[in-house]
Amino acid sequence: MSPEARREQLIELGLEMVSERPLDQVSIEAIAEAAGVSRALLFHYFESKQDFHVAIAATQARQMLECTAPDPSLEDPLAILQSSMTAFIDYVSENRSSYMTFMRGASSSDATMRAIFDDTRAVMAQRVLDHVPALGLTVTPVVEMTVHGWISFVEETTISWLAGPRISRDELLALITAALPALAGAAGVVVPEA
Structure with missing residues (x-):
């Protein structure tokens, strides 16, 4: 086995174990x-x-970003959002234990781990911001803050749902996808209807 293949094997084994127990x-x-x-x-x-x-x-962050990448065949930014959020919910549902461990476990207070989480959030935010002009909007500091706040909302809402679902997957999806235009509206940014 090549050194790179062995390293990947060890990481995959680690991911399997994190799906069954806390990282520590x-x-x-x-x-x-x-x-x-x-x-x-x-x-x-x-x-x-x-x-x-x-x-x-x-x-795990790389895998999540890969599976939630915007679908290039879609043109409507709100359809892209719906598609990416569907993939996100599916990914975290399939990786429930490890996602919860990374987001809520002891590792979440580690500076190196936080850097990974922050970088992942930055990629997610940039994906949204890249599609803002297609809605006829300009990326402003208010829009940027709204997108970053929405990502925090998505994470917290999804973690709550994973911990004890009281609503259906489809209701969660509708909530988090509707929240971004609603937050933008609350910030004084008018998002055109889909």
Whole structure:
């Protein structure tokens, strides 16, 4: 196995384990045993347990961004939003435990982990802002703040839904997709109807 393939294998094993238990309970020993390698070999690929956890978080963030990328075949920005949010809900539903662990676990207070989360949010915000001109709007500081606030709303609402769904998946999807135009309206930005 090439070094890159081995590293990817270890990260994938880590992602599997995070789907079953909190990140702080994913030990180097358990990963080494599952991979059939020595503990020392794992440290050949990762400087520390923290470095390994960061690699797991970065991989999950990349996977989520890939599956929620705007559909280039769609032209209507609101249809693009609907499509991306559908993919987001599906992704976090399938990766419920690991998503909750990263967003709410001890790792969320780590500066390196927060940087991954912040970078992921920045990509998500930029995707929305890239489509604002198609609505006949200008990207202003108010629009930027609204988009960033909406992303926080989406995260918190989705986490609440994952923790104990009291509404259906479709109701959640309708809520988070309708929230962005509503927030924009509250900020004095008129979003044209779909």
